[in-house]
Amino acid sequence: MTNPLLTDGTGPYQLPPFAQISDDDFAPAFEAALSEARANTAAIADNPDAPTFANTIEAMEQSDGALDKVAGVFYNLAGADATPAREALMRDLAPKLAAFSSEITMNKALFARIDQLWQNRDTLGLNAEQSRVLELYHQMFTRAGAALQGAPAQRMKAIKERLATITTQFSQNLLADERDWFRPMSEDDLDGLPDFVIDTARAAGAERGQDGAVLTLSRSLIVPFLQFSPNRDLRRIAYEAWVARGANGGDTDNRAIAAEILKLREERAKLLGYDSFSAYKLEPEMAKTPAAVRDLLMRVWAPAKAAAEADAAKLAEMMHADGVNGDLEPWDWRYYSEKRRVAEHDFDEGQIKPYLSLDAMIGAAFDTANRLFGLEFTPLEGPFYHPDVRGWEVSRNGKTIAVFMGDYFARGSKRSGAWCSAIRSQKKLGGAVVPIVLNVCNFAKGDPALLSHDDARTLFHEFGHALHQMLSDVTYSFISGTSVSRDFVELPSQLYEHWLDVPEVLERHARHYKTGAAMPSDLRAKLKGAATYDQGFSTVEYLASALVDLAFHEGAAPSDPMAKQAEVLAGIGLPHAIRMRHATPNFGHIFSGDGYSSGYYSYMWSEVMDADAFEAFEEAGDAFDPETAQKLEDFILSAGNSRAPDALYTAFRGRMPGVEPLLKGRGLLDPGA
Structure with a gap:
């Protein structure tokens, strides 16, 4: 039977066939995909024809399609829904994939072809995007050690393999400490806690098979517990357990x-x-x-x-x-x-949360994207990789541009934090590919799930990353979506957070989950007044x-x-x-x-830009100004890494920013300065 991970996917969007995939499928799929990628790479490196952009760079872009497909599914599942089998395979794969990467980037014949193209780049007739891709390929190989010889080359390979192994172990140790620590809570321990914290603690207890509420190290539980619990001794126990993750001795x-x-x-x-x-x-x-x-x-x-x-x-x-x-x-x-x-x-949060249900905030993020970029979101039926996961077709003017998936609730099998990733990235080479983009969060589950203002900000942040992936419009996957410098990648996500607090967004979407009433204007004013609090x-x-x-x-x-x-x-x-x-x-x-x-540091580096970038909309007098939104899409969200980040930002804004908007946004600017 064909391994489901190596198929073209299911339905009109060619989604991975999650319902057909078992943990036993991953190892043989990786083996087959690696074998194919090695053969394709060898054919490029050993090609007797003189190197061209097509037979070298474009060939490399298409050499590991099967590996990208398998890895796109596996690593998303391993982070969001870990199992012992997946964790074991991650440990096994880490040095193997690092070795494969070294084989590619330290292949002398392959680098010679790329270097020859680089040296002759002005004679190749490349367009701007192709020139950028060639530049980045040459940079990647050089920085990976392609020019090293003999013992230094072998040592570089060994270092990469060891780093792959122990960074994986670091991550799994952290997940284990977060997953394994919990403390049953008596009724006295629950005194003074708001209902939403008690509900979260009881849900955590049920997930762990406990009678009653438990305290865990999930951020969605421990942070509000530290905010609201009057029990100082218990706050200390919980806090010290939280900060001691990864430092408890033992394995x-x-x-x-x-x-x-x-x-x-x-x-x-x-x-x-x-x-x-x-x-x-x-x-x-x-x-x-x-x-x-x-x-x-x-x-x-x-x-x-x-x-x-x-x-x-x-x-x-x-x-x-x-x-x-x-x-x-x-x-x-x-x-x-x-x-x-x-x-x-x-x-306090208890006043705000009833107006910030998860469904309402998803709707707010979608509506904002519709008003800025004309995107439409239509729910999709699963099955996805977990019952909690939801999916949408993303379209514009009747044309599908992406599939978006949201995995929003905390669980023991999911690593902490929030992130965005692509199960499949956008590209045009070899035929247009519709990206499959995933947002993962760790919100407390409820009926309905109610978010804090920080939670809602996280949702908007990760959706900003998702837009960077979904609106990507480049030819080569190597520069697609969020494949940009680390201190530029947070710009779209942190910029998108600003729309959560736009008054008309709150007025339209921040509605009481029981009555449907809009958040009262005085409460919105208090929220704005406390925006820079703490x-x-x-x-x-x-x-x-x-x-x-x-x-x-x-x-x-x-x-x-x-x-x-x-x-x-x-x-x-x-x-x-x-x-x-x-x-x-x-x-x-x-x-x-x-x-x-x-x-x-890159979050703050990007914040310097995002504070300045939102000022462009404020200067236009409209948070949804069409001309500014179009420039944002053209020069930031759709451009990927097709140009240097400072060139992209300058094309959008006309200049690079200073630090003052950041200080102003955080309430740290001296009014007398």
Whole structure:
């Protein structure tokens, strides 16, 4: 029988046949796909004809279609719905796929063909997109070590395979710690908690086969628990368990793994002639250098720290007024900050959530995309890979442009956080391909599911990434959608968050899930008034993580990352009651793969642009201004990596931005400055 993973898919959109796929299908599908990709690559490298763009670059673009198809399904399922079999296969595949990548990028004959094309690029008659693709292929091979010979080449290959293995282990250890820790909650433990937190805790208990409510390390449960629980001792237990993920000793401890990852990254960079991994990693990014990254982060650090320290003093006063002596601690901040928000802005999450049902916010994201870009969303029937998953056909002017899938609820088989990925990317080479795009979140399940304002912002954020994939309009998959520099990729997602708070979006979609009544204008005003509330805290905890990430990678790899972390935090004067957003043993962004390594700063780099980009709509006097929306699609969302990111942004905005809109958006700009 034909392996279902290697078929063309089902229905008019050629969706993966999820109902027919079993875990036993993945290993043989990968084996067959790798064999085909190797044969295709060998044929390109050994082609006796002189290299051309068609017989080399375009041939490579089409050489691993089966592998892309299988990997697109497997890795999405492994992240969103892990099973022991999938986790075992991930561990087995990591070094194999790393070895295959090395075979390609360090193939001397193949690189010789690409290099010859690069040297003769001005004589090839390439269009702008083809020139960009050739540039990026040559860059990829060079930075992967294609020019290395002998022992350094072999060492590079070994480093990549080892990194693939241990970054996978880091991620699985983190998932295991999150999945395995829970604490049964008595009725006394539930005192003072809003109904939505109690409902979430009881649902978590049912998922784990427990009678009654449990506290877990899912962000959708632990953050509101820390916000609302008056039980300080229990807040401390929960908080310390949360920040200790990956640092509990035993088989799931990530501290030694983090040290080895940093050492191998440094060695990899030095094999290629760079002073540090950070210098290597940042070279193709917008930032270019560690100095540029540090300059941005420290420009924001001073006002953010000042705001956080002023807030800490007020929270400590509130705590002492409650009869609690001593210092304000990290497990106190969210609780007293929530009480202060209620006191100063006269609302809390309990007031907001009934107006932010999941269905309403999905509708708001879709309606915004319709008004900006003319997109229509039609529900699709499954089956998808999990009963919680929903799907839609995305069309414009009667033409299908994408399939969108949403997997919104937290469960034990899903890694934490929220993300967007493509099961299949857009391209035109070899025939137009409609992308299949997936948003994954970890919202608390309910009937109906009610979101916090931060949850709704997350939904809009990930949908911004999805638009970057769905509106992609390029020929080559290599530059499709979100295949852009790391410090540019967050621009579409963070920009899209702005529309959540546009008054007419809230008026149209923020409606009470029982009565259908619109969110009252006074509540919307309170929400707007609190928009920059607690930004000192959130900015400081983010910057602390970004600065530690940079310090890990811009010099010699630390033998003890935890000691280095402590040194960096002491050096910047991190306030006592705030910790890093992601401590080293659970910093999946930088240790579960290379994606955000020496790149966690990129959220703030992109925020400089997104704050400025939304001002373009404000300057036009309309959040849905058609001309500005068209420019956004033309130069950002549809363009992929067809031009350098600074060129794309300048084409959209006419110039590059300064940091002032970011500070203004976070409420950190001195009014007298």
